[in-house]
Amino acid sequence: MAERKPYHHGDLKRVLVEASRALVSEKGAAQFSVAQAARQAGVSTAAPYRHFRDREEMLDAVARDGLERLAERFRLVTGGLELGSVEAILRIGLAYIDFAVGDPAVFRLMFAELQQKSDGTCDAGEACHMHLLCHVAARMGRAEVDEEVFAAGLPLWTMVHGIAFLKLDGKFGEDCMPVALEPILRNAVERLLPGAP
Amino acid sequence: MAERKPYHHGDLKRVLVEASRALVSEKGAAQFSVAQAARQAGVSTAAPYRHFRDREEMLDAVARDGLERLAERFRLVTGGLELGSVEAILRIGLAYIDFAVGDPAVFRLMFAELQQKSDGTCDAGEACHMHLLCHVAARMGRAEVDEEVFAAGLPLWTMVHGIAFLKLDGKFGEDCMPVALEPILRNAVERLLPGAP
DNA sequence: AACATCATGTAAGTGGCTCTAACATGGAAT
DNA sequence: ATTCCATGTTAGAGCCACTTACATGATGTT
Structure with a gap:
């Protein structure tokens, strides 16, 4: 017993x-x-x-948990891929969208407006962002993530984030997917990112 | 009296x-x-x-009102500009982000998950999207908004949407603006959109 | 071993909220 | 004038967030 x-x-x-x-x-x-x-x-x-402390702190904990799981996924899908390769960056984007579609409510919470977000949650979010930026930096031949790397990664990060949210909001029509996502993403990566050295 | x-x-x-x-x-x-x-x-x-009917229907009404005001802004900022010009598309994007920053909570609501969103609200959202797509279609030399126009507008729409949300979430650092937005947007428009005929 | 302490649990209560039901009122149609 | 209906009110049921006072048992001290 x-x-x-x-x-x-x-x-x-x-x-x-x-x-x-x-x-x-x-x-x-x-x-x-x-x-x-x-x-x-x-x-x-x-x-x-x-x-x-209160209800919101519980939600914050759920958000943090989600962000940590997302970072873990990033690690998984880019495992074995070359740092800064188009493939790796593409996988990160797709994983991001995948997570959003797989658990919409938690994903929303991860990026929701909380009155006071704990430091731990902010760090967890930052870690996700950094994962992408490291690949972008590598692709640009930079040793570290500076302002320029940030600026270069911005359109990608925001585009993927936007796709994820618009998908959740059903802004993509009935079956939630009128166009193939991967080629669009690949195209964006190749066009938007400064070429490799 | x-x-x-x-x-x-x-x-x-x-x-x-x-x-x-x-x-x-x-x-x-x-x-x-x-x-x-x-x-x-x-x-x-x-x-x-x-x-x-209930609390949610009230929120839905606020969302709809916001979407209609956003569409109105689109009309304002593109007034007098050439249909399909980079300038017009840029202005729409900036207006979108401006709205988001100006009234974050309402903007969030406009794209929030409501259990049941009224048809009127959906239509209002659709109208906003269409405003952009018309310019994209014009830029591509198309008479109407078809699947291809939709696909071409997608990266722009999502990117701007993503920027708006990440800005709200304070993901852009302290002063909420480490990089100039306009050149990034202009660059994206020029690179992502198929050239004019 | 006996005891005090403190983290972690419970029961009960306050005040606010959503939503409903029964009733009131007055403008418009007949 | 009478009736009807949209739109308002009061009262109340049921849920929830959060607090206070109390219970319990694991842990460290003597």
Whole structure:
């Protein structure tokens, strides 16, 4: 019988984040409620407030979790590819869009306006951005990510971000895909990025 | 004395939309409440439900209003410019971003996930998109907006949309503007769009 | 081993919110 | 004048965020 109510539950915080993530994923951040997350975790509705200041801090935790998972995906899809190759940059863009389509509500939350976003969440977002910029820098033959690299990566980053959001908003017609994405992206990468050395 | 409580208030619906817009603009859609909007309009908290099915339908009305105002801006900034000129397309993009920065919360709402978006709101959004696509079509020497025009406009539309959102999310550093936007946009327009005939 | 402490849980309560139901009012149609 | 209906009100059910006061048990001290 492994089922014995543990002394003080163990790591409720993690369980709550997971429950929150599921709820957001299912119903959207707007419908998310602390009370439901608590019930899902099998604790009283007051328990979450021992681990999170308020509802928003719980959502922030879900956002951060999402950003970290996105960064992990970037690592996965570019594994083994040459730093700064068109292929690698393309894969990052596609992974980004894939994530958005796969878990729209969480993706929205990751880029939503929170009154006060924790430092950890900001860092997690920054890490995602940096992953792209490193490849852009390599493609430009730069050793580090400076202003110029940032400027060069901007149109790509924003374009992919825009595609992701417009897809979520159903702005792409019925089946959500009237045109093939990959060639458009590849074309953009090749045209927008300063050529390799 | 112009202050006499009118028989049945006149056009409460319009007043409520305006109040809602102000509230959303000020506090964000998440903090918006039907009750507050009603109080702001000077009616009971139940009154709004004579004009809107629920809270979401009120937000939808605010979104629609925003989309219509955006379309109006497009008309303004392209007035007198040649159809299909780089200048016109550029102005549309800048107006888009300008709107986003000027009223972030409403802009977010305009592209937010609503459970059920009214047809009117969809149409208003479509009108905005079409405004851009008409210029793109003209630039490509096409008489009408077909699949190819759509595909050509996609990277631009998405890029601008992405810039707007990333700006709102403060992803552009402290002062919200580490690089000049216009040259980047102009560059993108000139490189991405098939040349004029 | 006995005890104090502190993190982490619960129960109960406050005030606000969404939305509904039953009723009120007055403008417009007959 | 009478009726009807759109539009307003009051009252209330049910949910939620968050707080306060209390409970419990793991941990470190003596």
